[in-house]
Amino acid sequence: xxxxxxxxxxxxxxxxxxxxxxxxxxxxxxxxxxxxxxxxxxxxxxxxxxxxxxxxxxxxxxxxxxxxxxxxxxxxxxxxxxxxxxxxxxxxxxxxxxxxxxxxxxxxxxxxxxxxxxxxxxxxxxxxxxxxxxxxxxxxxxxxxxxxxxxxxxxxxxxxxxxxxxxxxxxxxxxxxxxxxxxxxxxxxxxxxxxxxxxxxxxxxxxxxxxxxxxxxxxxxxxxxxxxxxxxxxxxxxxxxxxxxxxxxxxxxxxxxxxxxxxxxxxxxxxxxxxxxxxxxxx
Amino acid sequence: xxxxxxxxxxxxxxxxxxxxxxxxxxxxxxxxxxxxxxxxxxxxxxxxxxxxxxxxxxxxxxxxxxxxxxxxxxxxxxxxxxxxxxxxxxxxxxxxxxxxxxxxxxxxxxxxxxxxxxxxxxxxxxxxxxxxxxxxxxxxxxxxxxxxxxxxxxxxxxxxxxxxxxxxxxxxxxxxxxxxxxxxxxxxxxxxxxxxxxxxxxxxxxxxxxxxxxxxxxxxxxxxxxxxxxxxxxxxxxxxxxxxxxxxxxxxxxxxxxxxxxxxxxxxxxxxxxxxxxxxxxxxxxxxxxxxxxxxxxxxxxxxxxxxxxxxxxxxxxxxxxxxxxxxxxxxxxxxxxxxxxxxxxxxxxxxxxxxxxxxxxxxxxxxxxxxxxxxxxxxxxxxxxxxxxxxxxxxxxxxxxxxxxxxxxxxxxxxxxxxxxxxxxxxxxxxxxxxxxxxxxxxxxxxxxxxxxxxxxxxxxxxxxxxxxxxxxxxxxxxxxxxxxxxxxxxxxxxxxxxxxxxxxxxxxxxxxxxxxxxxxxxxxxxxxxxxxxxxxxxxxxxxxxxxxxxxxxxxxxxxxxxxxxxxxxx
Numbered sequence: 001x002x003x004x005x006x007x008x009x010x011x012x013x014x015x016x017x018x019x020x021x022x023x024x025x026x027x028x029x030x031x032x033x034x035x036x037x038x039x040x041x042x043x044x045x046x047x048x049x050x051x052x053x054x055x056x057x058x059x060x061x062x063x064x065x066x067x068x069x070x071x072x073x074x075x076x077x078x079x080x081x082x083x084x085x086x087x088x089x090x091x092x093x094x095x096x097x098x099x100x101x102x103x104x105x106x107x108x109x110x111x112x113x114x115x116x117x118x119x120x121x122x123x124x125x126x127x128x129x130x131x132x133x134x135x136x137x138x139x140x141x142x143x144x145x146x147x148x149x150x151x152x153x154x155x156x157x158x159x160x161x162x163x164x165x166x167x168x169x170x171x172x173x174x175x176x177x178x179x180x181x182x183x184x185x186x187x188x189x190x191x192x193x194x195x196x197x198x199x200x201x202x203x204x205x206x207x208x209x210x211x212x213x214x215x216x217x218x219x220x221x222x223x224x225x226x227x228x229x230x231x232x233x234x235x236x237x238x239x240x241x242x243x244x245x246x247x248x249x250x251x252x253x254x255x256x257x258x259x260x261x262x263x264x265x266x267x268x269x270x271x272x273x274x275x276x277x278x279x280x281x282x283x
Numbered sequence: 284x285x286x287x288x289x290x291x292x293x294x295x296x297x298x299x300x301x302x303x304x305x306x307x308x309x310x311x312x313x314x315x316x317x318x319x320x321x322x323x324x325x326x327x328x329x330x331x332x333x334x335x336x337x338x339x340x341x342x343x344x345x346x347x348x349x350x351x352x353x354x355x356x357x358x359x360x361x362x363x364x365x366x367x368x369x370x371x372x373x374x375x376x377x378x379x380x381x382x383x384x385x386x387x388x389x390x391x392x393x394x395x396x397x398x399x400x401x402x403x404x405x406x407x408x409x410x411x412x413x414x415x416x417x418x419x420x421x422x423x424x425x426x427x428x429x430x431x432x433x434x435x436x437x438x439x440x441x442x443x444x445x446x447x448x449x450x451x452x453x454x455x456x457x458x459x460x461x462x463x464x465x466x467x468x469x470x471x472x473x474x475x476x477x478x479x480x481x482x483x484x485x486x487x488x489x490x491x492x493x494x495x496x497x498x499x500x501x502x503x504x505x506x507x508x509x510x511x512x513x514x515x516x517x518x519x520x521x522x523x524x525x526x527x528x529x530x531x532x533x534x535x536x537x538x539x540x541x542x543x544x545x546x547x548x549x550x551x552x553x554x555x556x557x558x559x560x561x562x563x564x565x566x567x568x569x570x571x572x573x574x575x576x577x578x579x580x581x582x583x584x585x586x587x588x589x590x591x592x593x594x595x596x597x598x599x600x601x602x603x604x605x606x607x608x609x610x611x612x613x614x615x616x617x618x619x620x621x622x623x624x625x626x627x628x629x630x631x632x633x634x635x636x637x638x639x640x641x642x643x644x645x646x647x648x649x650x651x652x653x654x655x656x657x658x659x660x661x662x663x664x665x666x667x668x669x670x671x672x673x674x675x676x677x678x679x680x681x682x683x684x685x686x687x688x689x690x691x692x693x694x695x696x697x698x699x700x701x702x703x704x705x706x707x708x709x710x711x712x713x714x715x716x717x718x719x720x721x722x723x724x725x726x727x728x729x730x731x732x733x734x735x736x737x738x739x740x741x742x743x744x745x746x747x748x749x750x751x752x753x754x755x756x757x758x759x760x761x762x763x764x765x766x767x768x769x770x771x772x773x774x775x776x777x778x779x780x781x782x783x784x785x786x787x788x789x790x791x792x793x794x795x796x797x798x799x800x801x802x803x804x805x806x807x808x809x810x811x812x813x814x815x816x817x818x819x820x821x822x823x824x825x826x827x828x829x830x831x832x833x834x835x836x837x838x839x840x841x842x843x844x845x846x847x848x849x850x851x852x853x854x855x
Contacts, residue, residue, distance in 0.1 A: 005738050006693055173690035177751070179650060181704040181758065182677035191703075195694040 010199075013275040020271030026264035034084035037077055046074035046230060054247050064249035066238070075230035076253045082231040083213045083261070086146055090212035091205050093151025094158060099194075099201060101155070102162025107170055107189050116163070120156045128153055132215065136224045143226050146219055150212050158204045165197040199276035206272055210265035217258060232258050286358060287314035288492045289338065289460055294352030296333050296342065304348075307333040309516040311352075315460065320486060320493040322507035322524070324500050324539065326773040327744070330516040331496050335462050337362075338494070339379055340369040356460070375405040378453035382465040384445035388437040394448045395421070395433025401455045420451040425481055442636070443474035447481065454485055461486070462494045467502060471635040471800050476844040479505055498773040500539045501846040504528060512536045534559035534566040542778035544807035546830050546845065552785065553778040553807065589662075590762060590794050591624040591647070596656035598639075598646045616642040618818035619656075624811075626761075629788070629795040631809025631826065633802050633841065639818040640798045644764040647796065648680050649673060660762075678708055681755040685767035687747035691739040697750055698735040701725065704757040721757065727790075728753045728783060745776035749783070756787065764796045769804060781808055803845055806830055814838045 014020055036042045049069040050061065057064040063072035105116035123131070132149045139145035169175060170193060178188050219225035220233025232254040239251035296308040308330040315321045325331045336342050338354055340361060354361040356377070364372065373379075381387045389397060398420055399413035408416065414433070421429035424447040437445055446466060453461055463482065467475040483506045486493050495503055503510065503524070510527045512520040512535065520533040531537050538556030561567050598617040601610040616639045624630045632640045645651045647658055649665065657664045660676070668676060684690040691700060701721035704710075711717040722732045728749040739747060748768065755763055765784065769777040785808065787793060799805050805812055806826050813823040814837065822835045833839045 005696075006740065173684040173686055174692040176650060177682070177684060177690050177754070178692075178703070180648060180677065180682045181754070182674045182707045183703070184674075187707065192692050196692070 010275045014271060017271050017275065019267050020275075023264040023268040023271065026260060027268060030080055030084060030261050030264075033077055034081045037081040038085070043074045043077040043081075046070060046078045050074075054242070054245075057249050063253040064247075066250055067242070072235075072250050072253045075235060075250075076232070076257045078230045079232040079235060079254060080257060080261075082143065082226055082229060083216060083258070085143070086150060086216040087209040087212045089147035090150040090154055091209065093147065094155035094208065095201060095205065097151075098155035098158030099162055102159035103166050103189060103194065103197075105159070106163040106166030107185070107193065109167075113163075116159070120159055123153065123156050128215075129218070132219060133222075133224060136219065141224055141227050143229070146216055146225050149219075150215055154208050154212060158201065158208070161200050161204060162197055165200055166193055169193045169196050199272075203269055203273045203276060206265050206269040210262040213258065213262060213265075217254075288317040288357065289315040289494070290353075290355040291334070291338070292353040292355065294334065294337060294354065295350050296330070296337055297348045297350060299346050299348065306516055307347075308337070311513070311516075311518050313511050313518065313521060315492045315494060317459070317492055318486075318490045319508045320483075320495055320503075320506050322500075322503035322510045323494060323496045323513060324498070324503065324510060325513035326498050326775050328515075329513040331513050332464055334513075335379070335464055335494060335496055338460075339373060339377060339462065340364065340366075341373075371405075374401055374458075375456045376458055377460045377462065378456065378458040379462040379464065380446070380449050380453050380466045382468055384442055384449055384469065387449055388445055390437050393434055393436060394440065398433075398448065398452050398455055401452055405456045416455070417451070420455055421448070423485070424448070424451045424454075425477070426451075441474075442470055443477060446470060446474075446478055450478070450481065450485070454489060454491075457489055458491060460492045460494065462496070464496045465498070466495075468497070468499075472802065473635060473841060473844040475502070476846075479846075482506060498775075499543065499846075500527070500536075500774070501543050504846060512539070539775060542775050544778075544781070544803045546803055546806055546842070552782045555778045555782070556775050557779075588626045589623050590626045590660070591796075592622075592659040592662075593647065594621050594657045594659070596620045596643070596646060596658065597654045598642050598651055599654045613654075615818050617646060617653075620818075620820050621656075622813060622820060622823060624794060624796065626794055627788070627792050628810045629797055629808055631805035631812040632796060632798045632815055632820075633800065633805050633812060634815035635800060635841075638815040640815050641766055643815070644682070644766050644796060644798050648682055648764055649676070650682070674708075678758045679760050680762045680764075681758070681760040682764045682766060683748075683751050683755050683768040686771055687744045687751060688771075690751050691747055693739055696736050696738055697725070697730070697742075700739075700750065701735070701754055701757055704754065708758060710758065721753075724753045724756055727787070728756075729779075743776075744772055745779065748772060748776075748780055752780075752783065752787070756791065759791065761792070762794045762796075764798065766798045767800070768797075770799060770801065777804070784808065802830075802841055814841065 033042070047070060050071045051065050051069050053065065053067050053069050055061055055065040055069075061071055061073065063076060066072055066075065101116045101119070105113040131153055135149035135152060136145040139148055170188070175188050175192050178192050183191070216225055216231065217233035217236065220231045221237045223237065225231065225233055235250050235254040239247070239254070242250060291314075292312050294308055294311045295306065298305045298307050311330070311334060313321065323331045323334065333342070337349065338361065349362060352362070356372070361369070361372070388394065395414060395417045398417035399410070402408045402413040402416055403410070406413075418429045418433050421433055426432050426444060426447055432440075437448075440448065466482070467478050470478060479502065482493070485491070486506070493506075495507060497503055500510075507524045510522060510524050511518055512527070512533065514535045520527070520531065520536045522532070527536060528540070531540060535556055538554065538559035541554035541559070542556065544553060559566065596617055597615060597619055599613040599615045602612040602614050603609065604611040618639070620643060622630065632643065634640050642651060646653050649668070653666055656666070658666050660680070665676060698718060698721055701724065702717040705717045705720065711720055721735065725732060725735060730746065730749055730753065739750070742750065751768075768784075769780050772780060781804065784795070788795065795808070797805060797808050809826050811823065812826045812829045813820040814829070814835065815821070816837050822829065822833065822838050829838065830842065833842055
């Protein structure tokens, strides 16, 4: 018996897309590296001196060593853990807020909508980096502040998208039909409308993920992000002094690692948008 | 005999899809002589639109392939033309009108500019010349005050006017061949008649040939000289229009003619294509008991319980305006409507789009709140009922929507859709019992039980409408509002669904309010008919009386607009 849900169809389209699959593999590798590093299985001894100071890349030290003789490769791996954790934490904070506020604003309209709209226009009227800086200033420096700061700012886009989509779907006849058979607001919103807008969450998350990673790098570069741990941002920050002395490998390592994952997430986001396109079949 | 203007010879079109090659058009041949109109009739998916797109050179490449055939236009094979050559032909020699006037005009340009654009491309006219010609064309297609209307944007026009603009664009270069793809399907009957008359007049005036594509044989009776009937990618019958309407050869053609309800005759059930031929396309004998004409019982004269009574119902919508988006006025969509409906009977509500019939239906179900007036259901006023009591009421009153595509949640299986009402109202003891109930009803509406774990997008329009009907009946309601429930369907499918609704009414003793813009459909299904205009019921009577002796001018106009389903072509 053939059973073709729209999700299955989308997945079928996605696995035929080579770019998407390669991007997905890259993302999976990054995730594994981050997980293994977090469990202490790899790069746990990143702080150990492995050779002389500022050794260029070689077969022994792939990305060379830094000023203290630590392996740059290990630092990149450790940085991956930070970067991925920032992405995940941002998503975990921003998705519930964004989906909830967007959904109730779009569904109920009226004063609820006015409040939510006021909230996110206020948020988006403040330059993002200023907001991030002020939040980290209040919460103190450190990775936890970065999570909160990014989570608190990145729900805005998602919320706006969800609101619009919910507004569109609530007028559809299938939602009215749910009302006609006696379904209440909660059923209409959560059982009927939300499953039809979930694809937006997925697409948006894959694009927000890399924005979060980049923001963490920027914050750490500015010195208000991660402290005492290697992150791609702090590595690039270190490199600005080294580069004039011809030590380019720390910058290259961090940039390459960031470039690959950001590109992968971007391509994956585009592919997801193509395959999850909400244009319903048969229409 | 002179060479025809367009001659399609052995045309075959294949589509490459994920599941392999599908043949959309199979070895089709027909001619369109100069100055004549050919009607191409068939249901959705029969290949009629693909044929017209092939003539226009608008098939999606590379998905579409033409393994064989010729399309000779003035003796030249269009299939051998390059894209650049085709562009010169398109819009100039061959023009096309599409089904959906709402989406085929560009919303950001003035309509005058859109008409002028074609002229500037093909006739190298100056901006001023083209604009003046555009106004002249708008005048010709019957748009009042064309000078001012040319300055307006598409959203400021009604559907019928937009279709007139489309026609003006199509005839702007005086094409030799006009292809009209379901140009009136999206329009009200009255507008449909005007557009058909206009097309006929223009065709005579410009001595054009016309290829008129439709799913409804009734529509083309008035304008076609010859008719080509397509069924499952093949031409099953080619004949002149008079012969088609009086003595069609192929059982499919006869089925198409029979499935359209006719005014004045009230058979028990409508004949469908399935009554004329079996699955293999072989002719079968008609079961004549089905077509027995009967006089509808005098519903009003017979005492039976009044199920629903509406008294002075008013529904209004706020008109927003001003600086703070305040409510500046109220628009009365339903204006002081009263009627009574007896148990087991059907009330038909007819009227043009915007007359308030849909709002009335939804107000009765309390999906929209009335502003004033009362709705008595079983003698109890339900306008003040809320919460749990309203939820219980929903079990008894149901609605079947118009659009079979948007009325089913695309992310739920059919089984989930059908069992949801049971879950909400806690009917049945468990999942399995509910599923069994869904299966039982699915079979009653003609769905296969094996299809229940599929998703809506895997079904055709007619099947989806059956699913909607099944969902509405899951809670065994007594009262159902059918809101344009067959309007989006092909005539042949429409007849099946109408028969189904009647069968279900007999079996479950249902009471219907049947809302439609199509008078012939309402006449077939309803015992009583209310004609609506501008929010009011202007005339209400037994169905047969309304059709025989309409009292209001408006009703007479609606009646005269219905296609007669016969040819006015002269006997040869």
